[in-house]
Amino acid sequence: MVQRQRAGSGLFNHFFFDLMDEVFLKIRGLKKHFGSNRVLDGVDLDVARASVTTIIGKSGIGKSVLLKCLANLLTPDAGAIELEGQPIAKSRQSSDREAGVSFSYMFQNNALFDSMTAADNVALPLVEASKIKRAEIRDQVAEMLAHLELTDSAQRYPGELSGGMKKRVALARALITKPQLVLFDEPTTGLDPERKFGVFEMIADYRERFGFTALLVSHDIPEVFEISDKVAWLDEGIIKFFGPPSELNEDAESALSGFLNKANYGRKSNV
């Protein structure tokens, strides 16, 4: 694995760079297999606090499996996942959530409840998993919807919203608990180039505003590199490259270069 230091993207101030020296999420030796198919075969990854780390790789290589293991939706066969030095299973408990150690997951297809309005979808984590009073939840939801320019759509159902608006509602729901870690599983799937850029901008903007750590899975190469501090290339069940996007094409003969060429990565100079 090629291990690099410091993103150097120039997007964030000194406060963020100080925070980003600290390892927030630590994955060691993570393994997961389905039958005879070894999807993850010893993944090691250190994600710095308040950074945006993007996992890239071929389709079906196990990127979403990795995120689902982090979210406890799949149980790893082996390995350790630590969030702020604590096993991640402990960090997930609601009492810890209130203490500020929490994460959210933004699903590829948004996973919005279609029988609830946008506002109710956003409020759901607070209504069901916190002790915050109704009136306060209403205020927080209104504020979040306003931030994401969704105030006019608050009382509309997901079926009545456009793809981009659904993404924003899903993002609002992911951020309403003020999580420290947000896992994004292909957040731009099915969006046109303009909306894709809008979602990436939104993630970068809200990361700066709320200070969360973001772990993304994306196929949108090279667009996603513009907001990424680090890129992790998952191949054959392990992370084979980990470093800033600017160092992605250093070895033109490598398998990673082959993958990037196939992924249309020809705009290195723009990153």
Add this chain to the structure above:
Amino acid sequence: MIRALGRSALTVVSELGEMSLFSMAALRGFVVQRHRLAKLVTAIHEIGVRCLPIVFTVGLFTGLVMGLQLYYTLVRLGAEAALGDAVGLSIVRELGPVLTALMVVGQAGSALASELGIQRNDEQIDALQTMGVDSKGYLVGARLVAAVLCFPMLTAIFDLVGIFGGYLTGSVLLGVDAGVYWHHIESSIGWDDVSGGFIKALAFGFITISICAYRGYNTHRKASFPGVRGVSESATRAVVWSSVSVLAADYLITSFLI
């Protein structure tokens, strides 16, 4: 062949065990849920109120047919005065709880299995888990409690409407004296018959909604196909297994009660 039988038996036992643990987890999850009362009221509306018209209609026609069939059987023996006993006991002891359960399975049970199957495919259940919400407690717990509360009430309504249906054909159409009919209803049906029917209804409520919820919730693991076909398979199997379970449980409970 013996090996295959043994394997099937082990599968059934393991499924039953898994389903029992699922139901217990759902009830435990419901106890620690927030806004339990609101969820319970919604579930009672889904299982109880929405099923009321179908239970009422089926109860009425069952009573009408029972009155007709039993009248022509009893009249051959010169015992048409016993129509009230025959209609009342068969409805209160057997037909009321069993047909009510089958109707609720057809309406609320299949809807529950499909809804949970869709939510599973759409990753809504996963989303709940990532929010720190107990998905079994949130989606299933209230429905199980509502089923246990609603099935006996729906059965009581079925019994009353069915007995009235028997009166319509037996007395109004075929001429059995109304006083005789109602007197026999009153004198033949004892508290044991009524409570036996309610015990069955309680058991059927818990069993059927558990099966439907279990099949829907585990669509991704139990169905042979992914996507929409998986959901439809889950819903179909939920209804079939619930219906078979109602009849099997009816036999077991009846043999204990008699």
